[in-house]
Amino acid sequence: PSPSDPWRPVAHLTAGKNWLNDPNGLVYHDGIYHAFYQYNPHGNSWGNMSWGHSTSKDLVHWEQQPVAMEASPEEEIFSGCIVMDTNNASGLGSAENPPMVALYTSAYGKNGALPQGAQAQSIAYSLDSGATWQKYQGNPVLNLAPTNNNFRDPKVTWYEPGRYWVMTTVVADAQVVKMFKSTDLLRWEFLSDFSGVGAQGGLWEVPELVQMDVEGSTARKWVMLLSINPGGIAGGSGMQYFVGEFDGTRFTPENAAAADAPLEESQWLDHGADYYAANSISGAPGDKPVLLGWMGNWDYAQDVPTTPWRGSMAVPRELTLVRGGKRFELRSAIAGAAKETLERSGEVKSKNLTVGSSLQDLGPDFAARSQLIELEMDLASANEAGLILRRSSDGNAGHRISYAPETRTVRVDRSQAGTSNFSEKFSPFHEVKLQSSGNDRAVRLTILLDASSVEVFIGSGEAVISDTFFPEWDNTGSSAFSTEGDTDFLVTSRTL
Numbered sequence: 001p002s003p004s005d006p007w008r009p010v011a012h013l014t015a016g017k018n019w020l021n022d023p024n025g026l027v028y029h030d031g032i033y034h035a036f037y038q039y040n041p042h043g044n045s046w047g048n049m050s051w052g053h054s055t056s057k058d059l060v061h062w063e064q065q066p067v068a069m070e071a072s073p074e075e076e077i078f079s080g081c082i083v084m085d086t087n088n089a090s091g092l093g094s095a096e097n098p099p100m101v102a103l104y105t106s107a108y109g110k111n112g113a114l115p116q117g118a119q120a121q122s123i124a125y126s127l128d129s130g131a132t133w134q135k136y137q138g139n140p141v142l143n144l145a146p147t148n149n150n151f152r153d154p155k156v157t158w159y160e161p162g163r164y165w166v167m168t169t170v171v172a173d174a175q176v177v178k179m180f181k182s183t184d185l186l187r188w189e190f191l192s193d194f195s196g197v198g199a200q201g202g203l204w205e206v207p208e209l210v211q212m213d214v215e216g217s218t219a220r221k222w223v224m225l226l227s228i229n230p231g232g233i234a235g236g237s238g239m240q241y242f243v244g245e246f247d248g249t250r251f252t253p254e255n256a257a258a259a260d261a262p263l264e265e266s267q268w269l270d271h272g273a274d275y276y277a278a279n280s281i282s283g284a285p286g287d288k289p290v291l292l293g294w295m296g297n298w299d300y301a302q303d304v305p306t307t308p309w310r311g312s313m314a315v316p317r318e319l320t321l322v323r324g325g326k327r328f329e330l331r332s333a334i335a336g337a338a339k340e341t342l343e344r345s346g347e348v349k350s351k352n353l354t355v356g357s358s359l360q361d362l363g364p365d366f367a368a369r370s371q372l373i374e375l376e377m378d379l380a381s382a383n384e385a386g387l388i389l390r391r392s393s394d395g396n397a398g399h400r401i402s403y404a405p406e407t408r409t410v411r412v413d414r415s416q417a418g419t420s421n422f423s424e425k426f427s428p429f430h431e432v433k434l435q436s437s438g439n440d441r442a443v444r445l446t447i448l449l450d451a452s453s454v455e456v457f458i459g460s461g462e463a464v465i466s467d468t469f470f471p472e473w474d475n476t477g478s479s480a481f482s483t484e485g486d487t488d489f490l491v492t493s494r495t496l
């Protein structure tokens, strides 16, 4: 970042210029992470949807590559996925050089294969490790009859017991996930629908079915990740999940919230306003899903004041599935590779302090535009405590992260953190109520602050709050505060 580009993150994927939204085609191949994404090569707002491309070795530093697939008057390239067709089952490559296969949504324009406005699933393939892409001659490979205008977002996973690929898609405005199977990625057969539980919201988008180990047991479960917009827990776009069984045909959730239940009863991947359309990275090392999400919200993403770029990805995170009190739950952490990279990037500064009913500046060591903070707080007698980041020297502006033990609530407040007049829908604060840990006066937070975003991983990862905000360049202070009593702080920080 610089005073002329003050909100450019240093540890997140952005495009050099122009608009981006959903990550697409996330794949790890030959030691390189590939992220393709919804990208407008010609402007700084949504349109001309194409697949941009960036690569990384460490999930923190990304190198932008040429646009992989560009919109044409006939079709825009909406969200989708990539898998390695290792056995060349599609026949699009060869045994020696198996193809990388992309499944994407064709959003048809004039003179396309389907009527204007229709959406269907298509294929493209690469024989040079993702550098260049050819569209398959027989596109689209999957269409609904009658033709549908909201049939999109294919994500494919390998189903070993049946030895076939399973694709999840949505009919977005009908709030239904549709599943299909294929052995060659070209011919798809309908399996089942999933609908009618959890938060319904407006559109259902970008679904994914992942199989996960249950931590501390030999059991495995299937998890359905689902983006909804609007109707998310923090307003506008949000991501919920369901845990259950998949028998090769049907996904059956367990203990899912009813469709008419309060939003809090659904399970959410994030309680902030800016986490959407996350999918896992196909073939990523390790046995946990590694997700990349878009740090945006359709309520205001097109209005945020960054230029010449707009849109950032969230930090990659890895998921763990645990048996909670009432049901299975996901835990989120910054993905291992990303965490190691971040921990290498700056000198460690650590400070122990007790703050009593006041506010204490943490001093120049903790002043930063971007930093990774590990925070431990023990609110001995205080009723609220936390940090103010990106604070102005007069104390009037700052981004506030706090915890209140009585209600076990973590709150992230961006209302005084910077410019917000670009949209009336830029919600002021977000919060999450934690389950009791036995010692509710103590809390641990991992905070990734990066120029125009903050991602707060809470406790053992039981909740995350991801929010964008747009602070003044000069505001770099960090303070600790405690209200109506004492709080012990241990703050460890690395400037990024």
Ligand code: FRU
Pocket: 021, 022, 038, 049, 078, 079, 080, 105, 152, 153, 172, 205, 206, 277
């Ligand atoms: C989700 C989404 C997808 C669609 C893409 C278009 O953010 O609306 O459903 O494929 O973005 O850019």
